[in-house]
Amino acid sequence: MKRISMFDAGIKNTVSIGNITLTDLPLIIKCDEDLRIVTAFIRGLTSKEKQNEVKCYELKYVTFGGTFSIRKDSGLIEESGLICIDIDEIENPPQLKKQIIAKCEFLLLAFISPRGNGLKLIFGRDMAFSYKENYQAYSKYLLDNFEISKDSIDQSCASISKACFLCHDADVYLNPIFKQGIEVEKIPFLHIQKPEELEENNEHTFEVNTFELSQFLFKPVVLNFEKRNAVENFIALCRVCIKHNGDFIEGNRHNWVLKLAVLCNSFGMDKNTAIRHFKCVFANHPAIALSKHPFDETGDLTRPFDDMYEKYLDDFETWNDRNEVFTTPCLPKEVFDNSPHFVKKLTGLFPDERERDVFFLGLLTLASTCFPLVQGVYDSRRYRANLFTFISAPAASGKGVLSWVSKMGDAIHENFLNEFKRDFAEYQALNEEQRKEQPKPELKRLFIAADNTSANMIADLSINQLFGIIYDNEADTLTKANKSEHGNFSNLLRKFFQHETIHYERKTNNQNIIIKEPACSILISGTPGQIDKMVDDVENGLVSRFIFYNYVSPVKWKDVFADGQDFHGIFKSSAVELLQLTNQFFYDFLSNPEREILFELTSDQKKKRSDWFEEKTKNLDELYGSDIRGSVMRLGLIQFRIAMVLSSIRTAENTLGQSIKERSKIVCTDGDFNASMSIVDVLLHHAVNVFNKLKKRGVVKRNGNPKDNYYESLPIKFNRAKAMEIASYSGIKEKTAENYLRQLAKDEKLKKPQHNHYEKGAA
Structure with missing residues (x-):
């Protein structure tokens, strides 16, 4: 049976x-x-x-x-x-x-x-x-x-x-x-003489289950104007609604449905079909099935659709942009509204969503290296707030706002320079014997050049006592330096992210440098193709350590004289403000590297993030296999660090003008925690987008034998559908993949415990 x-x-x-x-x-x-x-x-x-x-x-x-x-x-x-x-x-x-x-x-x-x-x-x-x-x-x-x-x-x-x-x-x-x-x-069954006509339009399907809604958000979606009532279009419209109005959650259900109804009407979807799609897709959605407040089907669903379709009757089927492709999402407005005042004030200078997001992520990355005193315990290890960020978009897409982020570090750098000049002048004033007893002053640099050698990177961090940020607006600069004869610092970058000890020794000049917990950040930008050059393989550990923000902006002319603001003066002043906010956190650390301020999440916050990441990991693992697992896992650490950055900035604002010498702890506020979760929710879409592009472009390790490469890419246990999905990522045709599976089974590299199911290992 x-x-x-x-x-x-x-x-x-x-x-x-x-x-x-x-x-x-x-x-x-x-x-x-x-x-x-x-x-x-x-x-x-x-x-x-x-x-x-x-x-x-x-x-x-x-x-x-x-x-x-x-x-x-x-x-x-x-x-x-x-x-x-x-x-x-x-x-x-x-x-x-x-x-x-x-x-x-x-x-x-x-x-x-x-x-x-x-x-x-x-x-x-x-x-x-x-x-x-x-x-x-x-x-x-x-x-x-x-x-x-x-x-x-x-x-x-x-x-x-x-x-x-x-x-x-x-x-x-x-x-x-x-x-x-x-x-x-x-067995006996009801014989259907003639298919009964469904009340709804024949395009109504039940292909998408309730809990696939979140998974569907990770797939490229294009509206199908030939079948306006198809459930795939309904899901796409839900995605648009989520992008602009946030998730469908308790407390926002009624208004969310109103916004969705407007979209369905504008697209030209039959009202009753849209309502039936909603019932199917959201039947067991937690905001309905697990809510303390009953979802009134009439008041919260049918009536809102009736009202919006009647109110916007003239707008029905006016959505005619047939080239619209839903790209990666922007950060929600609430993130900026609830950010520390210093961050909120600066991000408000950028009305364009993409430019605002790029500047915001750049500012967080810069700030992530400015609080070396602050550490948090994550997975039983101590971590500082350092972030690695790669902004990827075509030319003329707004990435240039990162230049203002670099300006934000000018006052800190100038402060280090003035300190160096003062110390060097005092050193020069010493006699020869005194100089032998005093170390020669060295210039600390907030920014570490991307066009560098591994030896110089280590030297710069050693002078700083561990902190710094590698910044360049052309990712190729870092890539070429890494692949040069004296570069090859990919391993160093991975250690920077994890704060793993660096031991550098050269007998030629008696150099022996040990950096116990390097805490370096990275901020680079470039075109999508430059990601391929930086990354040799999607399994490369460096990929999963980066925040990727990858987007394509619509082609439009920007009126460069519209607002008339002089950003030079604004950011010169803001650079001084950043210095004032971070000054104690730098110098308390430099005077006593063993001192620390411990960052903590509350028990409730830990539970919420654990549940969220468990669900996302499972969803993405089912969709893309184990290759993407490292990126999702490290996004957990990235979320923790983003919360640490926001909390550090907020603490610096609240304690400005006060001594922090007695402070030993920072507890994350719910506002900063929720903001960090919203940010990572968006970044997860960008990470998947980059992952898919790397897969499609064949950025994977090759050993010269396509069949063996295919075998290596297969999980330990899988079914035929998964095997075909993996084949499509690698550009292998279905028939070729089937031949590979037969040959691998014949060679006893695969066994078949049941029909269309496979396991690696001898049969």
């Missing part, structure tokens, strides 16, 4: 724990003690929202549609020939179950739903028709033959990968025909 996939408790667990047959289920539903306890607990709750919350977190579930590598339609491995109809909100489920059992000979399995007010009914499919057509046909059959209201049949379940939560039912029904050992291909 064909099988169905089973999943561990928690709707976010989308990878199957194994496959079972339909006849295995009654024993689980009757006898599983955990199911019995959780089911009783759910049914004892009086709040529907609380019931849904417990259900989504505590119950195992199955996909009656078939077996899946991951719970989504595209993850289907093999169809089961089964379909589950979900009936909700009925007065007497046991009585209705008895009626259906008595009258319906092709009912295969039936049990009462987790909340106790519905039924799960499993039937055989007519395989001549789609899963959705079968779902509608069975829905019509039930409506015609039993006292069931149309609203009781959950139409959001008409997806082959729809999850069905398991629960305890001592009277679970299994059709007696299974005692005869009948195969699923021979």
Whole structure:
């Protein structure tokens, strides 16, 4: 008998724990003690929202549609020939179950739903028709033959990968025909003479499940004007809504739906179809399913769509920019509104979103090297705030605003220069014997040249006692220096990021330099092609250490005389202000390198970030495999450092004019924590964008044998769909990939534990 996939408790667990047959289920539903306890607990709750919350977190579930590598339609491995109809909100489920059992000979399995007010009914499919057509046909059959209201049949379940939560039912029904050992291909089913017409437009599909919404945001999306009612367009419009109005979250649901309705109307999507798409995609969204406040389908969904479609009737189907491609998102406005005053004041000088983002990230990177006193414990190790940032965009896209960031460091550099001049003058005034006892003064430099040798970089950091920032507005400068005869400092840069000890020794001039915890930042910009030159391989550890901000701006003329502001004077003054803010943090450190101020997150903040990164890591791992894992993991450290930078600037503002000698701790405010999470949420999209481009351009290691390269790129365990996805990244055609898989299996490099599933290792 064909099988169905089973999943561990928690709707976010989308990878199957194994496959079972339909006849295995009654024993689980009757006898599983955990199911019995959780089911009783759910049914004892009086709040529907609380019931849904417990259900989504505590119950195992199955996909009656078939077996899946991951719970989504595209993850289907093999169809089961089964379909589950979900009936909700009925007065007497046991009585209705008895009626259906008595009258319906092709009912295969039936049990009462987790909340106790519905039924799960499993039937055989007519395989001549789609899963959705079968779902509608069975829905019509039930409506015609039993006292069931149309609203009781959950139409959001008409997806082959729809999850069905398991629960305890001592009277679970299994059709007696299974005692005869009948195969699923021979079980009775409802024959569909003619596909029932869906009420909605035929372009309505259920290809996208609720929890794929966040994953979909990481894929390139272009609106399809030929099929305006397609669900893919609805998802794309959700993406636009998220970009401009933030996430769909409790407290913002009603207004968010209003904005989405305006977009759907402008695009020309049928109103009722858009509403049905919403019900399908958002059915189990946490902001609805796990919310403490019920989502009123009429007041929060139907009425807003009715109002917006009526209000903007003349705007229907006026969205005609057929070349619009949704590029990487900008940072949300709230980040700047809630930033420390010093940051907010400067970012407000840039009305263009991209220029504002570029300047902001550049300023954070500069500031990340200006607070060497501040450290935080992350993954049991001490880290300073240092960031590596690469701004990538075509020429004339606004990257030039980074020159103002470099101006921000002028006052700090000038202060170091004046200090050097004073110390050197005092040194020169000493007699010869006194000079032998005093070290010769050396000039500290905030900015370290990108066009450099590894030896000089180490020397510069040693003079500074560990801190500095490598800055250049042309990434090629750093790349060429790294690949030169005396460069080769890629390993150094990786150590800078992790604060790993550098030991440099040259016998020719008796040099012996040890930098215990180098804390250097990097700020570079360039065109997208320059990323390829800097990175030889997507698995190169240097890639995952960078913040990438990658974008394409629309071609437009900029009125360079529009605002009439003189930025030279503004940033000269702001450079002095940055010096005043950071002066104590530099000099307290230089006078006592062992002193530190410890940065901390609150317990609640730690929990929130852990949950967020766990979900993102899982989503992206499922989409792109393990290659991207390092980038996502290090974004966790980057988020921690961004929060540290914002908190350090805010602390410097609050303590300006006061001594910080007694300060030993900085606790992150919720505002700075939330800002850092919003920033990293956007940066994750940019990281994925760069990752995909590097993959497509073949920026991967090659050993000369395409088959062996392909084998190396495959995970330990995978299915055919994953193998084909990886092949597409490498430019390998599907038939070629299939040949490789056959050859690798023949060579015993792969084994096949089941159909379309592979494992590395001898068979």
